[in-house]
Amino acid sequence: MSELSQLSPQPLWDFFAKICSIPHPSYHEEALASYIVDWAKEQQFWCERDATGNILIRKPATAGMENRKPVALQAHLDMVPQKNNATEHDFARDPIQPWVDGEWLKARGTTLGADNGIGMASALAVLADKTVEHGPLEVLLTMTEEAGMEGAFGLQPNWLQADILINTDSEEEGEVYMGCAGGIDFLSELPINRSAIPAEYLTLNINLKGLRGGHSGADIHLGLGNATKLLARFFAESRGKFDLHLIDFKGGNLRNAIPREASAVVAIAPEQEATLQQALQEYLSILQNEVAPKDKNITLNAQSTSHSGPALTTESFDRFINLLNVTPNGVIRNSDVAPGVVETSLNIGIVTLEEDQAKIYCLIRSLIDSGKEYVVSMLHSLGALAGAKTEASGSYPGWQPDANSAIMALTREIYLDLFGKKPNIQVIHAGLECGLFREPYPHLDMVSIGPTITGPHSPDEQVHIGSVALYWQLLTALLKAVPTK
Known part of the structure; x- marks a missing residue:
């Protein structure tokens, strides 16, 4: 874990190290959920769980940005438990052991949980980092996504106040997702x-x-x-x-x-x-x-x-x-x-x-x-x-692409300004929870971004360290640029 403390952005990697230390495969997320709720309450954020166990945290807007459209950052709490046959590891009890291999972060013989642990860590880091500028902010962390999207299926209606939802479960830096497959x-x-x-x-x-x-x-x-x-x-x-x-x-x-x-x-x-x-x-x-x-x-x-x-x-x-x-x-x-x-x-x-x-x-x-x-x-x-x-x-259901999405257009504009090139606007064949959010919250304007993760759902899973920094730049710049209501 000491290797992670040397990485940047430090608040994000510190949270990811903590996430790795608490076992959280599907159906065993409660210890991690309890840690996050306790931390949020210590920080004096409004925090609540619905009947399914999903967590919602609210943070007031940065001074002067109270009139911006409210945004929800969304990630899921669970990870896929896969290990090499020769690896001794109990996912319900043992922490993940991340290690740095050049430009990549990997785990020793198991899935890393970068899917969706990096997204979760980024949302918590935004809550913790007082230098990140944003309007009214919510963080939604859902239960048991990997084993059937149970948290998204059971999401409490009339709970979110956000007009915009940024899903953090994508796995290719430089790509902006505006739709996904159903299953x-x-x-x-x-x-x-x-x-x-x-x-x-x-x-x-x-x-x-x-x-x-x-x-x-x-x-x-x-x-x-x-x-x-x-x-x-x-x-x-x-x-x-x-x-x-x-x-x-x-x-x-x-x-x-x-x-x-x-x-x-x-x-x-x-x-x-x-x-x-x-x-x-x-x-x-x-x-x-x-x-x-x-x-x-x-x-x-x-x-x-x-x-x-x-x-x-x-x-x-x-x-x-x-x-x-x-x-x-x-x-x-x-x-x-x-x-x-x-x-x-x-x-x-x-x-x-x-x-x-x-x-x-x-x-x-x-x-x-x-x-x-x-x-x-x-x-x-x-x-x-x-x-x-x-x-x-x-x-x-899948997430039907919306060519007129304002948050998608803003994400593309911010990415071009930051990095001097246009991102690829994509529809992903994987299942994201966005399609399920549309039923209780049909008004949400949604987009999905993330760092580069290869080999998810296998012990070869790894996340590109440099892409996490680029993702963080995009995420924080996007929050700052969200327009007024």
């Missing part, structure tokens, strides 16, 4: 039957590891490997070559993160083990040729295990692997309205085998409602063919 969760539950495996069969644990993973929205266009899909493909292509029995299968642990690892426990006749090992190495060579430019550290191996228990019947094995293999993943369609932006995608985020059913969890994103509906329809049809029970839930 919907999808679950397929496939009934399975099991039977005993021959007593003399060996059990092996097959592990596919080393993929980059990443954000299922912001990184979906990169064509990164999805570990569950890649392992399912191996079984689909090799089923006829071995007398293979599937005991267990699992991949991924978050619906909004591209799975980095997948594993399966199989039983096989001893005389076929060497052939299976050879087939795995041949398949690894294929994957290295296909995905190595982006997933350079991919590994695939099988090791003996003492795992015991019944395996899927041949019919259940075939239906499960065929369903997983045929389920689409990645970009479905690019946008015609916003060139270079993904319109519709889906991510197979979590796959598990239980005693009597397989579960496949997907997250569908789209800039347009009909795009979500199309993919939902496709997955319902696949489920019907496979005999799976399917359910779509948790739909949230």
